[in-house]
Structures are given as structure tokens and as C-alpha cells.
Amino acid sequence: MRFDEAVLIAMQKFRTGDVLAKTKELKEGAVRYTPEYFDELEKEILGEDVEADLDQEMEIEDGT
């Protein structure tokens, strides 16, 4: 397996939160940089844009 293939898998796993359990085993105490941390950061930086995007997506899914 090439490095970029492993990076691709690691990125996908991080998005689903799978890797974090193993990362927690490596580190004592709480892990700071979790997927939730980046979700919060995204909301903080992008502000209303993210919420607006989410609302639009929900509207599209509802068919309204």
C-alpha cells in the first residue's frame, strides 16, 4: 500500500470517527483534535454559512 492510499483511508476513517478510538489508546487523557472539534471550528469560522448550507440540504432532501 502506498502512503497516499493509507492517507486516503485515514481521512475517510477520521470523517466517520473510527480512528479516534485507536488514537485515544495511544494518548493518555483527552484528545483535543477530534472530528467534533473540527465540526465546531467549521461552525465558528464559517458561521452562518454552514447552517444555511445544512438548511438547504435538508430542504432538498424533504423536497420542499
Add this chain to the structure above:
Amino acid sequence: MELKAPIPGENLLADGRNFPWRRAPEIVDYDEAVESILNKVDEDAELEAVFAMMDVGADMVTITSTLLLNYVGMGKVSIDLALLMSGPLSRYLEIKAKSAGVDFDLGLVDENRKPITAEDMRMAMNIVEQDEEAPELDLPQEAPEEEAPEDSLMAQPPVASEEEQSSMLGMDEEEEIANG
């Protein structure tokens, strides 16, 4: 044309002990390593380079692996820790790109993607396949094997009896020695 390839075996002559990636990594803690690379990426020159790569069509996987390999090459982190850092780094770059309004391709594999088949291509090109039976080809038939005559060189040699086989293996001599 001049080729600038290394001479075979040149790597055996180079003293690689002092390369940064040969030494113990500077950072071994996950949070510390992620914070370090995020701070580095936040530098103007780095961020401009990342956005430029996104503009020319490099996907997030390529950009992330390039940055991480560079970090490993500098001796900052080990390759294992670099893999753990790939998720947070790519997520951070994604947020930065969104905030700057830069278009990017994540480069992730869609697991629900349906593979394109020949049938799909025919449907798309409006090619209607007619049920035509393939014409039978008149292939030459193999002649049945004939057994070679017994006195021929190609004939199967006769199988030796059990006594002959044991004598050939020296079993009789061993029995005689054992019996005294």
C-alpha cells in the same frame, strides 16, 4: 541525452545516518503534532501554496500526503503518527479552503458508486445488441493417441515387482544385517 539517474549501489555508499528521518522524531504526541502542523499550514506562504495546488486541480489526498511526507522528511514526526494526523489536517485544510472560497476536490472514494459497465455504454450510445449466434468454426480435431508398441523406446517400462523394488532399495541387505 544525459540521464541523471543514481549509479546502482550509490545508496550503499551514502552515509544516511544523519538524515532527519533517520533520527528519533521530534514530536511523538498526537495533539502536539497536529497543533504543530496546523500552525505551519497557517503560515501565509504555506496556505498560498496549498490554495495554488487546489486551483490547479490537486485533490485533498495529494495535498495532505505531500505536506505530511514533507513533515516526516524534516524529522518532525514518525510515519505512523503522520497517518493519524492526515484526518485532522485534511479537515482543517477543507475548512480553510471553504472560508477562502477556494474550490477543492476531496479525492475520497465514493463507496456507493456504481461501476460503469459495457452495458451502460451501449445504453448511453443507443446500441441495440442483436442476438446473433456465433458461427461454428471448423476446427481440426485432435487425433486419438495411439499406444506405442511394447518393444518401442516410447513404451511404458514394465513395473518391477515388490521384491525387486525392495532389493533395489537395499531392504534385503538391511534385514540380513539385522538378523546377523
